[in-house]
């Protein structure tokens with residue numbers, strides 16, 4: 001048997017992200033020279049969860065690379081929902097702020113749903129507002145969630161056909177699974193959404209031409225669960241002392257996949273790049 005190298009099957013999220021960021025940087029320059037507008041992102045971090053702090057830092061670094069002005073708003077973990085809503089209200093009314101990102105999760109005593117609804121839909125760079133979610137559901141994709149948007153971008157870059165294909169999503173969260181399903185359905189895939197109550201996960205995943213896994217369970221997907229030639233996106237991130245792990249047993253699954261994202265260096269960097277794109281979109285549409 002030939003000693004095959006699997007390198008060419010890896011979707012390099014960092015390279016794709018660089019490409020997206022390049023587009024954003026040039027869009028930012030145009031907006032500045034034509035309209036004198038520098039796009040601005042306000043991030044809100046409540047409490048001091050180390051992982052959340054790291055993610056916000058990644059977003060700020062990306063802003064620096066593309067020329068977006070970023071401002072960080074920190075609220076102590078014991079602040080109130082009212083204080084958070086007041087901050088969101090002031091950012092909604094600040095014309096230098098084009099995009100608002102409320103880092104999730106919030107401490108227990110907050111209502112994330114109410115807070116996300118308080119963000120002006122026009123500044124909703126995350127695409128989490130019910131208005132933007134509703135538009136996505138009816139096929140009018142404007143500001144959509146960054147992670148599924150990144151997956152769609154990768155499918156386009158690699159010319160992966162979607163129409164008529166079997167797409168399977170593992171995980172039905174509001175931020176990844178559900179919007180991912182809507183975006184693939186909008187492109188006429190046959191979509192199945194699996195979750196904790198799915199009785200035979202393998203039965204579904206084996207039929208997937210496109211498999212998106214966002215369960216947050218280390219190595220949930222093994223090689224015997226995937227179809228030969230499948231295109232696989234691993235969204236999950238599990239942090240352990242010795243490293244960061246995805247939901248897919250990458251080392252073995254790559255032997256069957258035609259394309260696959262690694263963790264780290266896959267969907268994560270692309271998510272951040274799509275956020276930059278969304279802030280630019282918000283700024284371009286601002287008056």
Ligand SMILES: NC(=O)C1=CN([C@@H]2O[C@H](COP(=O)(O)OP(=O)(O)OC[C@H]3O[C@@H](n4cnc5c(N)ncnc54)[C@H](OP(=O)(O)O)[C@@H]3O)[C@@H](O)[C@H]2O)C=CC1
Nearest residue numbers: 147171172173176195196214215216235236237267268271
């Ligand atoms: N790379 C990136 O940019 C991003 C990565 N993430 C990561 O992706 C993962 C998922 O995040 P998120 O969507 O917010 O997840 P949630 O934790 O909100 O949801 C996880 C989903 O997976 C389902 N699930 C859990 N265990 C299983 C299982 N054993 N079999 C089948 N389904 C299962 C859950 O079902 P049920 O609800 O029924 O329990 C739920 O729908 C996390 O690891 C997160 O860190 C998230 C956002 C962005």
Ligand SMILES: Nc1nc(=O)c2c([nH]1)NC[C@@H]1CN(c3ccc(C(=O)N[C@@H](CCC(=O)O)C(=O)O)cc3)C=[N+]21
Nearest residue numbers: 055102103104105126146244264265266268269271272
């Ligand atoms: N309002 C809101 N919007 C989000 O988009 C949002 C959020 N809240 N809360 C948390 C999740 C998670 N998320 C990630 C972003 C980047 C990487 C990323 O770039 N990860 C790198 C590094 C991984 C590591 O070392 O931990 C990688 O995968 O290569 C991961 C995860 C955005 N989220």
